[in-house]
Amino acid sequence: MNGITSSTALWYASRATGVVAxxxxxxxxxxxxxxxxQGRLPGLPRFGATSLHRSVSLLAAVFVAVHVATAIADPFxxxxxxxxxxxxxxxxxxxxxxxxxVSLDLMAALIVTSxxxxxxxxxxxxxxxxxxxxxxxxxxxxxxxxxxxxQRGGLLYLGIGCAAAVAAALAWRVTAARRAVPPGQRAAxxxxxxxxxxxxxxxxxxxxxxx
Amino acid sequence: xxxxxxxxxxxxPAAPPAxxxxxxxxxxPADAGADHRSDKQSLAGHLARLGPxxxxxxxxxxxAEAEAAGLTGRGGAAFPVHRKLAAVAGQARERRRxxxxxxxxxxxxxxxxxxxxxxxxxxxxxxxxQLAAQATGATEAFLxxxxxxxxxxxxxxxxxxxxxxxxxxxxxxxxQAPDAFLAGEETxxxxxxxxxxxRPAFKQPPVYERGVAGLPTLVQNVExxxxxxxxxxxxxxWFRALxxxxxxxxxxxxxxxxxxxxxxxxxxxxxxxxxxxxxxxAGPGAPADTVRAxxxxxxxxxxxxxEQAAGLSLSNASLRPAGAFAGAGVLAALPAxxxxxxxxxxxxxYLALESAGQCGPCFNGLPHIAGALGELAGPRPRRxxxxxxxxxxxLVTGRGACHHPDGFVRFVRSALxxxxxxxxxxxxxxxxxxxxxPFLPVPxxxxxxxxx
Numbered sequence: 001m002n003g004i005t006s007s008t009a010l011w012y013a014s015r016a017t018g019v020v021a022x023x024x025x026x027x028x029x030x031x032x033x034x035x036x037x038q039g040r041l042p043g044l045p046r047f048g049a050t051s052l053h054r055s056v057s058l059l060a061a062v063f064v065a066v067h068v069a070t071a072i073a074d075p076f077x078x079x080x081x082x083x084x085x086x087x088x089x090x091x092x093x094x095x096x097x098x099x100x101x102v103s104l105d106l107m108a109a110l111i112v113t114s115x116x117x118x119x120x121x122x123x124x125x126x127x128x129x130x131x132x133x134x135x136x137x138x139x140x141x142x143x144x145x146x147x148x149x150x151q152r153g154g155l156l157y158l159g160i161g162c163a164a165a166v167a168a169a170l171a172w173r174v175t176a177a178r179r180a181v182p183p184g185q186r187a188a189x190x191x192x193x194x195x196x197x198x199x200x201x202x203x204x205x206x207x208x209x210x211x
Numbered sequence: 212x213x214x215x216x217x218x219x220x221x222x223x224p225a226a227p228p229a230x231x232x233x234x235x236x237x238x239x240p241a242d243a244g245a246d247h248r249s250d251k252q253s254l255a256g257h258l259a260r261l262g263p264x265x266x267x268x269x270x271x272x273x274x275a276e277a278e279a280a281g282l283t284g285r286g287g288a289a290f291p292v293h294r295k296l297a298a299v300a301g302q303a304r305e306r307r308r309x310x311x312x313x314x315x316x317x318x319x320x321x322x323x324x325x326x327x328x329x330x331x332x333x334x335x336x337x338x339x340x341q342l343a344a345q346a347t348g349a350t351e352a353f354l355x356x357x358x359x360x361x362x363x364x365x366x367x368x369x370x371x372x373x374x375x376x377x378x379x380x381x382x383x384x385x386x387q388a389p390d391a392f393l394a395g396e397e398t399x400x401x402x403x404x405x406x407x408x409x410r411p412a413f414k415q416p417p418v419y420e421r422g423v424a425g426l427p428t429l430v431q432n433v434e435x436x437x438x439x440x441x442x443x444x445x446x447x448x449w450f451r452a453l454x455x456x457x458x459x460x461x462x463x464x465x466x467x468x469x470x471x472x473x474x475x476x477x478x479x480x481x482x483x484x485x486x487x488x489x490x491x492x493a494g495p496g497a498p499a500d501t502v503r504a505x506x507x508x509x510x511x512x513x514x515x516x517x518e519q520a521a522g523l524s525l526s527n528a529s530l531r532p533a534g535a536f537a538g539a540g541v542l543a544a545l546p547a548x549x550x551x552x553x554x555x556x557x558x559x560x561y562l563a564l565e566s567a568g569q570c571g572p573c574f575n576g577l578p579h580i581a582g583a584l585g586e587l588a589g590p591r592p593r594r595x596x597x598x599x600x601x602x603x604x605x606l607v608t609g610r611g612a613c614h615h616p617d618g619f620v621r622f623v624r625s626a627l628x629x630x631x632x633x634x635x636x637x638x639x640x641x642x643x644x645x646x647x648x649p650f651l652p653v654p655x656x657x658x659x660x661x662x663x
Contacts, residue, residue: 038571046571121416183410183568187578191563194582198596202586205593 010074015147017067019155022143024060026162029136031056033169037176054114061111068104096146103139106131136166225262227445231453232477233461234437235331236260252365254372257334261444264338264378266345273346274300277439279447281459286314286395286432287511287539289458289527292439295429296346298419302427303348310423311349311381312404313340315356315433316388316395319509320561320652321541324463325433326357327475332437333369337383339436342443344381347429352383355400356433358390390654392510392565396613397422397430399567410567411613432539434463454480458526464540467651469502469547481526484542491544492521503545504629506651508538510558511618513625514551534625543651550644552633554651555626556581556588561653562619573616576607580623591640600627 031053034041041049068084079097083090085105088098113120113128143159144150150159181189236251251260258264267273278293303309313336317325329336337354344352356366366385373379388394389409396411401422403409422428431439438460442450451459458480467473469491478487484505485493491502498517505520507513513535515523523529530536545551563577580603586596604624607616627634636643 118415121421122413181568183408183574186568186574187564187566190575191560191578191581194579195585198582198586201593 007075010070011076014067014070014074015149017063017070018143018147019150019158021060021063021067022139022159022162024056024063025136025139026165028053028057028060029132029166030169032132033173037173037180039172039176057111057114061107064104064107068100093146096142099138099142100146103135103142106135106138110135225260227441227449228261231461231479233441233453234335234434234463234477235328235475252331252333252369254334254369254376254378257332261335261441264341264440265443266342266380267443270345270348271300273342273439273443276442276447280442280450281447281457282435282438282442282450283458284432285434285438285462285539287509289537292431292435295419295431296343299347299349299427299429302420306427308351309347309349309427309429310351310353311340311344311347311429311431312353312355312400312423313337313433313436314395314397314400314430315354316400317357317539318388318390318392318394318565319511319539319541320392320654321467321506321509321543322465322539323473324465324475324540326359326362328434328437328463329356329366330362333366334373335437335440336433337369337373337379338440338443339431339433339438340383341379341381342439343429343431343436347427349381349429351423351426352381353386353404353423354383355386355388355395355404358387363387392562393567393613393615395432396615397428398613400430401428410569411611411615413612455526455528457528462525462537462540464525464542467506467541467543469544471546471650478525478540480537481524481529483524484520487525487542488520488544492517497521499547501544501547503547503549504551506541506543506545507535509541510562510622510651511614512536512538512541513621514545514555514629515625516629534621545650546646548645549650550588550633550642550647551626551630552584552588552637553642553644553647554649555623555630556584557649557653558651559584559619559623562615562622566615567613570611570616572607572610576603577616577619579603580607580619584623587634587637590637590642592637594638597627597634 031049035050035053038046039049040046041052044052072079072081072084077092079090079092083097083101085101087101087105088094090097109128110132113125117125140159140163147155149155251257267276274293274296277296278291282292283289284292284295299309299311315325315329315336317323340352340354343349354366354370356362363385370383370385386404388400389403391399391409393399393411394403394409397418398412398414399409401418402412404423418428418430420427422430438450454460461477461479463475463477464487465473465475466487468488476487484507488502488505490497492498492505494501498521502517504514505517507515507520507530513533515533515535519533523533525537525540525542527536545554559581563581566574566577568574580600583596583599583603586592587600600623604620608620609617611617633643
């Protein structure tokens with residue numbers, strides 16, 4: 001490759017936005033898992049994780065859109081508009097691009113149902129949102145499989161890092177679910193803790209007063 | 212039974228009750244355990260008292276009559292009944308199936324009126340359930356009542372009597388409610404009947420669209436249904452003969468007297484509180500020497516100073532400006548000589564533990580407020596405790612899936628206003644109460660349950 005020319009600009013743009021989209025989707029995945037178990041990010045209130053999850057996913061959607069648009073517009077390989085949404089019909093890399101189309105469709109479903117959550121009801125939204133656990137691995141496989149430069153060097157380590165982050169978040173999710181206090185005992189636990197800390201404060205004050 | 216209760220040319224309608232009571236027939240205490248076939252609660256006694264159950268000619272007839280009567284829900288929220296009926300009827304037309312539920316869960320520990328009504332006039336409630344089923348086009352019906360062996364036996368007996376008489380068009384399934392404050396909240400109710408935990412859910416989609424078994428569901432308090440059964444018999448005009456123009460009719464009220472006695476009574480909307488608590492609010496030395504405060508509307512309601520309560524009446528028009536509401540008709544006169552802060556802390560602790568544990572602001576906020584109330588109820592609370600309650604109260608309001616945090620805060624805030632003098636006394640290490648035995652009823656036993 002001899003640097004960016006007008007004929008390779010779209011190719012590079014598609015590659016670059018694809019890599020950034022993978023990074024952002026990994027962040028969305030980790031944040032989503034955090035939100036699901038009511039986890040917290042240091043320095044952020046609990047609802048901060050929720051709005052961050054939402055904002056980053058919309059940002060990722062923009063990068064995915066640019067990634068797909070530049071890939072279609074790029075004359076180097078001909079990927080039709082149809083092949084970008086219908087899986088496995090592309091003439092070029094049918095399988096790996098097919099995975100990209102699948103993840104694009106899944107992402108569209110996730111975003112549309114999230115925007116319409118108030119109308120379709122929480123239960124439907126929740127069922128559809130489980131597809132996120134399918135979307136990320138499919139998108140990841142598409143990244144590794146269709147981009148030869150992701151199969152070695154720095155980008156490979158980036159890919160491994162993303163997979164490790166999602167795996168760690170999943171492991172945390174499973175253990176957090178096991179540690180979770182059942183709803184019926186939550187108030188009682190908080191009350192016991194609040195009462196005990198008040199009692200402690202009063203005793204400390206009484207000791208300080210006696211001195 | 213040989214009498215055809217459904218025939219239009221059947222026995223003539225009985226004369227409508229002229230005054231009070233309308234809902235629960237007065238009976239000598241000796242009747243209570245006596246022969247069921249002859250007492251007024253049996254089907255024969257019920258029909259002899261009020262005449263046969265007549266279904267309106269067209270299903271929507273009752274909806275119009277309920278609107279003309281101005282009937283509102285008697286479970287506490289006072290929502291117009293005809294609007295709920297019309298909403299479920301509209302959904303049922305599309306879906307061809309719907310469910311009606313008679314809600315007698317009565318999770319409020321200070322209320323006894325639903326149990327009293329189900330005990331004293333089960334057939335009036337069941338008439339109302341059938342009428343509501345016809346009005347909405349419902350194909351399934353449930354009777355959801357507070358747990359209790361004797362009451363359950365009685366209600367199952369009533370359902371059997373009706374089945375034997377061929378009186379019901381829709382079969383009624385009996386379901387026992389769990390012992391939880393929020394058991395009667397309509398999404399919790401739908402979840403419980405569906406086999407899940409009795410926990411409130413998000414309101415989208417609403418129960419009138421998707422409730423029991425995913426079908427459009429009408430949930431009405433048992434008293435509301437009983438009132439509906441009377442309106443179907445005697446008409447909107449008769450219903451409006453008592454009560455006020457804005458809030459017509461009567462309501463059942465649970466009265467807790469300052470002397471420790473409590474009972475259920477039926478009163479017209481707009482009855483002065485002095486008539487419901489005569490000795491406490493209008494007797495000699497009243498109200499200053501007899502009561503410390505009056506709790507109106509139950510544990511999601513508000514404390515009122517006795518002088519203020521004496522000028523109010525049992526209607527939302529009168530109570531709302533004072534920050535209270537009629538709710539499900541609980542009225543408790545805290546005797547002079549008791550500590551209002553101790554009572555509020557005890558009930559607050561109970562309410563906090565009754566949080567369903569779903570919404571963070573509720574299951575974190577309410578116990579913290581309850582902890583601070585416990586400190587305020589004791590000697591020499593830190594100044595910080597009062598500030599904590601006020602700050603946290605603002606933080607939990609309006610932030611639950613149901614109204615539990617809002618009701619809790621209304622109750623707590625009213626206490627901080629009404630018992631201000633007591634707060635000052637506690638700050639100086641004194642309590643003006645002479646009697647420290649608990650007054651307001653709070654169920655014993657482990658409060659945090661996970662029934663399913």
